[in-house]
Amino acid sequence: MARLKNLSRNSPGEIIRDIWSRRAFLSLLGYSRVKASLADTNAAGLWWLLEPALQVAVYGTIFGLILPATLRPDNFVISLIIGIAIFQPYASASTRGTNLFRESRGLEENTSISPWAFVVSTVIETHVKTLAFIVIVYIAAIVLGVTPTWWWLAFPLVFLWSSFFLYAVSLITASITRYFPSFPKLLGAFNRLVFYSSGIFWSIEKVLADAPTLLAIAQLNPVYQLIVMGRGLLVGHDVEWPWVVSLNALSTIALLMIGMFVFSRANRGGRD
Amino acid sequence: MTDASAALLLKDVSKVFKARKRYAGKLFSTPTEVVGLKNVNLRVGRGEVVGLIGENGSGKTTLLKIMSGALTPSSGKVMAPFRPRLISLSGLQLPNLSVLENTVLMLRAHGRDAREANQEALELIELAELEEKTYLPYNTLSTGMRARLGFYLATINEPEVLLMDEMLSVADERFTAAAGKTLQVKLQRAHGVVIASHSMETIARNCTRAVVLNKGELIFDGPTKEAIDLYSKLRPGVDRSEGRIDGTPPDTV
Numbered sequence: 001m002a003r004l005k006n007l008s009r010n011s012p013g014e015i016i017r018d019i020w021s022r023r024a025f026l027s028l029l030g031y032s033r034v035k036a037s038l039a040d041t042n043a044a045g046l047w048w049l050l051e052p053a054l055q056v057a058v059y060g061t062i063f064g065l066i067l068p069a070t071l072r073p074d075n076f077v078i079s080l081i082i083g084i085a086i087f088q089p090y091a092s093a094s095t096r097g098t099n100l101f102r103e104s105r106g107l108e109e110n111t112s113i114s115p116w117a118f119v120v121s122t123v124i125e126t127h128v129k130t131l132a133f134i135v136i137v138y139i140a141a142i143v144l145g146v147t148p149t150w151w152w153l154a155f156p157l158v159f160l161w162s163s164f165f166l167y168a169v170s171l172i173t174a175s176i177t178r179y180f181p182s183f184p185k186l187l188g189a190f191n192r193l194v195f196y197s198s199g200i201f202w203s204i205e206k207v208l209a210d211a212p213t214l215l216a217i218a219q220l221n222p223v224y225q226l227i228v229m230g231r232g233l234l235v236g237h238d239v240e241w242p243w244v245v246s247l248n249a250l251s252t253i254a255l256l257m258i259g260m261f262v263f264s265r266a267n268r269g270g271r272d
Numbered sequence: 273m274t275d276a277s278a279a280l281l282l283k284d285v286s287k288v289f290k291a292r293k294r295y296a297g298k299l300f301s302t303p304t305e306v307v308g309l310k311n312v313n314l315r316v317g318r319g320e321v322v323g324l325i326g327e328n329g330s331g332k333t334t335l336l337k338i339m340s341g342a343l344t345p346s347s348g349k350v351m352a353p354f355r356p357r358l359i360s361l362s363g364l365q366l367p368n369l370s371v372l373e374n375t376v377l378m379l380r381a382h383g384r385d386a387r388e389a390n391q392e393a394l395e396l397i398e399l400a401e402l403e404e405k406t407y408l409p410y411n412t413l414s415t416g417m418r419a420r421l422g423f424y425l426a427t428i429n430e431p432e433v434l435l436m437d438e439m440l441s442v443a444d445e446r447f448t449a450a451a452g453k454t455l456q457v458k459l460q461r462a463h464g465v466v467i468a469s470h471s472m473e474t475i476a477r478n479c480t481r482a483v484v485l486n487k488g489e490l491i492f493d494g495p496t497k498e499a500i501d502l503y504s505k506l507r508p509g510v511d512r513s514e515g516r517i518d519g520t521p522p523d524t525v
Contacts, residue, residue: 039368097392
């Protein structure tokens with residue numbers, strides 16, 4: 001006769017085993033959500049590529065015209081495109097996290113999939129959307145005459161590397177929303193702050209050259225760190241790799257620990 | 273009887289929801305707590321079919337969700353050898369995708385591989401008599417159609433412990449009769465069953481024992497007839513002879 005198990009608490013090992021055993025479904029779920037978001041449009045599949053392309057075109061035109069050349073990153077246009085491409089998954093993961101508990105409810109009831117696993121599916125969904133940006137980055141790099149190198153092949157790894165960071169972001173925004181339902185209203189403003197302070201449009205190093213303390217604080221931004229890595233691989237910007245990778249890893253681990261702590265509290269707190 | 277032989281065991285389970293009170297004319301809402309369940313102790317033995325009776329808001333659905341793991345209790349323990357499966361009509365729905373795509377997705381969620389899921393999805397759609405809707409968006413289905421498809425999706429596996437929450441209230445009579453046979457088979461095969469229903473006829477016909485919930489507290493646990501009698505005293509409108517609560521159509525399951 002099978003032993004009774006306490007079902008009210010899942011151990012971290014059980015959660016990881018559950019996520020691993022459902023990996024095929026979670027991937028399909030992420031892909032299906034992207035497909036569903038495009039299903040009602042004309043030429044649905046084309047918008048997967050067009051929407052990010054339009055974003056890049058709008059930002060590139062506006063900031064290309066108004067931003068003084070002295071403050072721009074080197075190889076401005078491609079650097080801008082890389083910046084937007086790397087920021088987008090963060091924005092998507094943070095926003096999707098705010099709806100997580102509500103959206104996962106029905107699935108949990110019928111299949112016992114835990115919210116922890118659902119967050120994984122959110123990250124996968126984010127990556128599926130990001131694939132379009134990666135395609136645009138490569139096309140733009142070729143069109144703009146950036147010299148291809150073997151490091152180009154490593155560029156998508158920046159996005160893969162960011163998966164744990166995105167997971168942490170979704171956990172945190174889901175948890176905050178659980179206790180503070182107005183948070184999604186604030187998140188938009190916060191993401192604008194991250195957007196403009198991540199070095200997408202201007203070189204943080206040039207803008208804050210005379211404010212070393214502020215520069216050090218700005219460099220703690222994980223999105224900025226990922227953008228630096230992306231530009232280093234594709235455009236050949238100078239990057240202190242050990243420092244950037246270590247800092248990003250530490251930031252990610254810290255955010256992950258915070259995310260797991262608050263999410264386990266929020267998950268236990270229950271949903272209406 | 274020992275705890276070790278139980279199919280499902282709840283020990284001092286409580287659930288408190290955080291909510292916000294909103295008063296007309298006031299700008300800010302005020303936080304409050306809503307007690308969903310209070311110190312519920314329940315044992316479902318192997319082979320038992322336990323009825324869960326209570327008026328709306330008594331905590332039946334909350335209790336079932338805690339049993340299935342969809343909700344975490346604020347305190348207490350839920351113990352079982354295997355995770356119970358809640359059969360309900362909610363589930364993942366991506367309304368813009370087709371009926372087939374949604375069905376395949378749910379089957380994949382239940383552990384089917386890609387090839388199995390596609391074949392089985394077509395069979396389920398046929399069983400639910402929705403062949404003409406196979407490739408149409410899911411949001412073209414009526415509530416009753418969704419109930420039909422949802423029912424067959426919810427009963428595809430054979431869980432050790434089965435939890436049922438008012439399954440068929442939105443379906444038409446012909447389907448309800450057909451689905452009843454499927455449910456009877458599931459009930460016989462499960463190691464333990466908990467059925468929540470407003471239909472006293474359903475409870476009386478299927479349950480060997482029943483519990484009554486009132487405002488989150490389990491106030492009775494014993495023979496089905498006595499549970500129904502107690503509930504009818506709490507709710508004078510209950511028609512015990514026909515198994516109906518005023519305003520609720522008879523359930524033919």
